[in-house]
Structure formats: C-alpha cells, structure tokens
Amino acid sequence: MASNTSVLRKILNPLLPMNWLLRVYSLCVLIVDVVWVFLNAIYAILRASYEIFKPPPFKSVEGETVMIIGSGRGVGRELSIQLALLGAKVICVDKNEPNNNKTAAYINRRGGIALAFNKDISKKDNVDNLAEEVKREVGFVSMMFYCCGIPSPRTLMTQPPQDIHDTLDLTLTSYFWLIENFLPEMKAKNHGHIVALTSVAGLSHIKDQMPLSVAQFAVQGLAESLMEDVRINKTDEVYVTLIHIYPFIVEDSSDLRLKIPSYFGTITPIKAAESILESVLRNYPEASVPKRLLFLGKILRILPRRATMPIRDLLDTGVDFA
DSSP, X not given: OHHHHHHHHHHHGGGHHHHHHHXXXXXXXXXHHHHHHHHHHHHHHHHHHHXXXXXXXXXXXXXXXXXXXXXXXXXXXXXXXXXXXXXXXXXXXXXOHHHHHHHHHHHHHTTOEEEEEEOOTTSHHHHHHHHHHXXXXXXXXXXXXXXXXXXXXXXXXXXXXXXXXXXXXXXXXXXXXXXXXXXXXXXXXXXXXXXEEEEGGGTSOOTTOHHHHHHHHHHHHHHHHHHXXXXXTTOXXXXXXXXXXXXOBOOTXXXXXXXXXXXXXXXXXXXXXXXXXXXXXXXXXXXXXXXXGHHHHXXXXXXXXXXXXXXXXXXXXXXXXX
C-alpha cells in the first residue's frame, strides 16, 4: 500500500507547479474583476451625482409610433396629447370606446396624428388581435406606455376591484401579452422604449386592497426584469422606464382631502404627464410622480422592516381609507 502511494506521488509531483499556477491565475482574475466592479460602481455614483445638476438632454420622439394603453382618461389621455404635440404618431388603446375616440379626435383636430383601437386588453385574444391590427395598419411600434391598473384615490376608496383575476389580468398578465407581441421587433431593430407605470400601492399594503398591492408590486419586478433582459441581450437602444405614481393625481374639481396636504398637495393629470415625459425623454430607468418621492421609495426598500413601519403609518399614502 505504501509503495502504491509513493508511486502515485511521483506521478503527480510534476503537476503540482501547474496546479499552483492555475490557483494564482484564478486569484489574479478574481482581484481584477473585483477592482473592475468597484471602479464601475464609483463611476456610476459620480455620474448619477453629476446628472442631478446637469440632466441628460431630451431625446426626440418626432416620427416615433407610440402606443398608449389606457388613453381614454387621466394620465393616459394627457400622455397621448402631449406626445402628439411633440410629433409622435399616437396609437390610443382603451376599452372605453367613447372616451378613447374623443382622445384620438382631439389630437387629430389639433394637427396631430392619432388612431383609436378600442380593445379590452385583459383578454389574451384581444391583445393578439390588437397587435395584428396595429402591425398591419400602422407598422412598427417603437414606444409603449402602459397606463392601465393605476388607481386614483377615488378608485381605491369607492371602486375597489371585485375579483382577484380581473385585477391581475388587467394590471399584470396583459402586460406580459403586450410585451410578447411588441418587444421582439424592438429587439430586432435595437430601437424602442417601454414605460411601466405603477402606483405606491406596490410599495406598501393598502387596506382591503391586497390583490392590487400585489399586482402593482409585480409590475415593478416585471420592469426590472425587462431592464436586465435588454441589457443581457445587448440591445442598448431599447430602454425601459419604471414610473412610480403616488395616488395624489386628482382632477382640479375633486373634493378629496389628503391626510397631509401641506406635504403632498395634489397634481393634475396634465402636470403628471409632463413629469413622466420629462423622465422618459431623458431615458431614466426609474422615476416617480412627484419626483421627490423616489428617494423615499428607495429608503423603504433598504431599511429594516421595523424602521419602515412608522414611516408607512405616518404617510398612509396620504389618503384616509378607513
């Protein structure tokens, strides 16, 4: 037995220097990778700090074909109008036919270009038919804004979703169907922009609205997954922007009262759309409406649970749901 061990050592001994060199090489590669990651992190922080004082320039949307899902009212309607004024061809999609037609007609009267497609996108067949019709009649869709499922304070208080499946299909599942139909062509052309709008319901539970909170949180995960997907596939000219909308966007005539009006105030859909477009046209990956609350959302993600509970109780999304 001892002689066998001795023979084995004689055979492997010449290989020991090679194994040692491989270990040294692996260690050097690891050190280089760690240093590279560290330097990139420092550069990203410095660049982000610089852009606070000198934001990136606006990109042009003139000649772009933009699809607005949920264009019949509110923020979706205002986004449609403002994008048309910037020279984009707007595809208005909404299940409310009268409202959607009014949005498209208003844009066309003002010299813009808009087409109305009246579809209920909570059903897969409707989404597939919509994609087929749009590609046949319009062609390549280069930008997509998904405004469905964003609750307003009034909706949260008086019109809660009645069915879990309806909530998830409208807010989340239909988004997958739309991406499945329109993202591949964006990747093939290496040109496009997908904008996901989600509400503060995705950052904190809202009383008696668990399905809505879960769906809104899932939209954030979907957007972040999309960002990674386009990065890994090296489609650098396909952008994804996640917009957090706090449910304080109310009409001027609304009689809603916020719990902390001096802090939050209110914002009209027109101003909200302007804020959203400012972030999208700068290709920001993430933004909020109002802008100052993006930092608060990030703080809530990293603080311990016990530390965030008093903050959530204080804010309570600004609306008394009791």
